[in-house]
Amino acid sequence: MHKKTLTSVATFLTLGIFLILNSCGNTEKKTNTTTPSTDDKEVKKTVYASDVIPFFEDWKLILGDGSNAGIATNFEDKNFFYTAHDSDSDWIVFKAPNGGDTHGTSNNTRTELAQVKKWYPKTANDKLTATLKVMNVSATGDARVAASYAVVVGQIHSADAHENEPLKIFYKKFPGHTKGAVFWHYEINTAGDDNSGRWDYSSAVWGNDFSVVGTGESTYPDEPKDGIALGEEFSYEVEVKDGMMTLKFTSEGHETKTFTKNLIASEYTTTADIPKQTQELFVPIGQDGVERKEAYTGEGCFFKLGAYNQTNGKSPEVNKNWCSGAETHGGDIQKQYADGNYAEVWFKTASISVSDAAVSNEGYFTKNDLK
Template sequence: MKKALFILGTLLAIVACKNDSKKTSESTIQSESEDVTKYPSDVISFMDEWKILLGDGTHTDTLMNYEKKGFFYVSNDGKTDWVVYKTPNSGITSRTSSNTRTELGQLKHWTPKTGGKLTGTLKVQHVSTSGDARVAASYSVVIGQIHSDEGHENEPLKIYYKKFPGHKKGSVFWNYEINTEGDNSERWDFSTAVWGYDMSVLGSNPNTYPEEPTDGIELGEVFNYTVNVYKGIMYLTFISDNHETKTFTKNLISSEYTNDSDIPEQIRRLYAVIDRDGTEQPNAYAEELQYFKQGAYNQTNGKDPETNMIWSTGAEIYNGDIEKQYANGSYTEVWFKEATVGVGVSPDK
């Protein structure tokens, strides 16, 4: 009897050890799984096609298995992984800009005639809550671009999201910057509304805002854009649930702004304060190398509005302290869950 009890006890001890070992093994696996970092390149696979500049001045050409917390990383909203692009109102930026960015720059270059295609599905989570309502760039972020790498290095496309403080809905619009004939100091952007307002809708004083757009996009509301350049023509498509799909075309190799009489009324009204009324080269961007950009290019900065009532927004920057800017709403944050880049295709396909 004692022998039987001894054998039974031994067997129970072995089973218990096995169970404890199994629990320990499962716990270890779970712990290891929780510690695994998910990188932006795990969410959007095209990261080997890009370099990046972050809002603190960090630059890298290698984005596979790369992240930097607070600027470029992965977040999950409870259902989906998103790539986060975050940047303050004031930091270290590129040689040609006063505005910070956490933004991808395409490694491959192309001309409008050879073409290219970029898509993005995103939601804007935050724009600066400070700025000057009279200044067109205030409270806005650029979420996609075509940038020239030659000549004046102007931008035939910038896609914006902008929301005034206190509004529930913001606007999506796109700007075309002329490839200026002669002196580039006369350059300007023509702005076209997608949902909500274009860039020229302003407040009457620094803290007075226009009416909220009825067809605007809220923070956190998902939308999609496609930029397709094919044989010199740019085709734009914007899609969002509960909003009308919008499409646009723009010729990038033949200008419609070659004469003074071609300058749109929007430009004469908006840019009068900084005296810009240039005309464009007849072939626009035809022979210039271009590349895509995508992410969060913060358009709100701390520069005095009196120096430039289009681009100097006078926002809060807390002496450039990034931690304080993040804590006090002086930043922009954009999340992408899907994006592609490739060659331009016929719009009929």
């Protein structure tokens, strides 16, 4: 009896130890799989445009709904202006639909920075640089209209008088093409009070200039052999000093191009001076003016940077150069974004140098913010 009792006690103790050890094992396993506390989770920080390029005190931001967002430090708008990250860089995204509310008297939407100061070409020593890639241009438009499928990615704009533009830097790509064109425009500062005769002169950088259009509504010219693809980086430098504008364009795998243009002495003061390109493109629609002898002398000018969509929904019968007849879905932005009817431009780097002689540009915004 004594032996059997001892055996029973031993069996009981062994079973108890086994249960205790097994319980400890289960407890340890549960501890290891417990979800981390909220305190242990990393909170994802918003990367603002001003974190990517810290120069926003020099600009006011115009959005694709026509509103002025002001100085856009620590600001984003998911419809028009935000940041994105690719494999190695943060970028600022500027996005503008084909149709919607516009800023000032323009027919076109823009998400664009406008300089808070203006400077005068004759005494200027001012510079703008940028590295960017165009990610989308409108999916629709009339191929015979020169502005279809295009976006302006940098400008010099006059704040005074006619508010014309001595510089617009374009990117344009036809549907079905892999490569698009980069070109720049000079717009005359029209003599007299009537600005309806103003016109642009276009110079090709890589690919074609503005005047190369389709022969039919959906018939496209040949793809440029030396063009720039969507998503391909390129850079521009714009310097205005002592009345002269100097432009420099660079892109890996492409020839570097430079141009100069006098902004204070016109070369277009008589009808005989109108270039052949303009005679073919603008004169037939009544844009046949001449320029003031002093060009942009005495007018405050300022830089712009972003996505100024050149494709709109207006009928080509209104103006065969600037009215694209593109899809706008009645101004519904999300529908336009869903089927590719917008412009989108990403900027990786940019800089601005402003001369001491520059003055406030507030008058320009006062005139145009409520139009």
